Amino acid sequence: MHDHRKKIRRALRRPLEAGGYILLKWMIPSLPRRAVMRLSKTLGNMAVCFPLRECKVGRKNLDAVFGDRKTEQEKRQILATSFSTFAQTMLDLFWFSKNSAQRISDYVSFEDTAFKEDFFKDRAVICITAHFGNWEIIGQAAALKGADMASIAATVKNKTVNRVLIELREKTGQTIIPQKGALKSLISRLRKNGKTAFVLDQNTHEADGGILVDFLGLPMPVSPAPAALAYRTGTEIMFGFCLPLPDGRYTIQISNSITPPPFDKEADMDAIVLDLTRQIQDIISEQIMKTPEFWLWSYKHWRRKTNTTYPAHYPEY
Numbered sequence: 001m002h003d004h005r006k007k008i009r010r011a012l013r014r015p016l017e018a019g020g021y022i023l024l025k026w027m028i029p030s031l032p033r034r035a036v037m038r039l040s041k042t043l044g045n046m047a048v049c050f051p052l053r054e055c056k057v058g059r060k061n062l063d064a065v066f067g068d069r070k071t072e073q074e075k076r077q078i079l080a081t082s083f084s085t086f087a088q089t090m091l092d093l094f095w096f097s098k099n100s101a102q103r104i105s106d107y108v109s110f111e112d113t114a115f116k117e118d119f120f121k122d123r124a125v126i127c128i129t130a131h132f133g134n135w136e137i138i139g140q141a142a143a144l145k146g147a148d149m150a151s152i153a154a155t156v157k158n159k160t161v162n163r164v165l166i167e168l169r170e171k172t173g174q175t176i177i178p179q180k181g182a183l184k185s186l187i188s189r190l191r192k193n194g195k196t197a198f199v200l201d202q203n204t205h206e207a208d209g210g211i212l213v214d215f216l217g218l219p220m221p222v223s224p225a226p227a228a229l230a231y232r233t234g235t236e237i238m239f240g241f242c243l244p245l246p247d248g249r250y251t252i253q254i255s256n257s258i259t260p261p262p263f264d265k266e267a268d269m270d271a272i273v274l275d276l277t278r279q280i281q282d283i284i285s286e287q288i289m290k291t292p293e294f295w296l297w298s299y300k301h302w303r304r305k306t307n308t309t310y311p312a313h314y315p316e317y
Helices: 002-030 033-047 053-069 072-095 100-107 135-144 159-169 183-191 225-233 269-290
Strands: 108-110 125-129 149-153 175-178 195-199 211-215 218-222 236-244 250-258
Touching (some): 072 135, 072 159, 100 135, 108 135, 125 269, 135 149, 135 195, 135 236, 250 269
Parallel strands (some): 149 195
16 A cells, blocks of 8 residues: 555656756746846755754764764854755756857866866766766766777666656766666777766665775765776776865866786786775765765665664764
């Protein structure tokens, strides 16, 4: 009976979700940039005023990571900015769909880091980012600058919403590859000097292949897929993070790289992949700790398992 009710609720919700996305696709691109900024900030400030599940999760995560090293007011401000950043990222999916090339050129730039030139060379690269700043715009901006870019994305169950999201993400030439069954496509792309992007800061259940590493000082199972792919194909791993600026622009930092060891059939592959995955999560963690207000704190990153001992400050949702 409970499952039947859930199915009915989902069936009723789908057309509302689809209609909402189509409405946003029509409305948001016509707004001036300042209106998008004001709306994002308002939504973020409003979110922390209500007892939303996401607020409770975010506070538990902030308490677990920072403890008493940050005040209650500091944590509240981090969470409000995090919500505003997320709102702006989602609104900008729609806003950048109009005059995409011109708007991205005007509002998004790649910082001149030591890794930028290497990233845009005609060669295979595995790109890593997180739910940090505007992670959505990185692939679009890179494709606009000529990179043969493909991003991995989970398929949304609502087919209309999924179609709209893919259309928005592919606007500047980026390719979206469904997460399920992506391995063949990724290997083929890397062999042709293409680039693939992963958002790699989410809990991946160990039953789904996740391996346990430290993330922001707490144990969390994450996907080893990018590390395994890099090791098997000898592809360099590079990191890109998109920071929002106060005037509505973004700057993308290609900030680090990891070169995997040469593939060896006789080597302990599990140990090598684990080490590479740890390095990846350390770099993501370092970036988040620099500017924690730009990271998405409202996700259940750390999940307890029964009959397992955890640190005292480990979050419990």
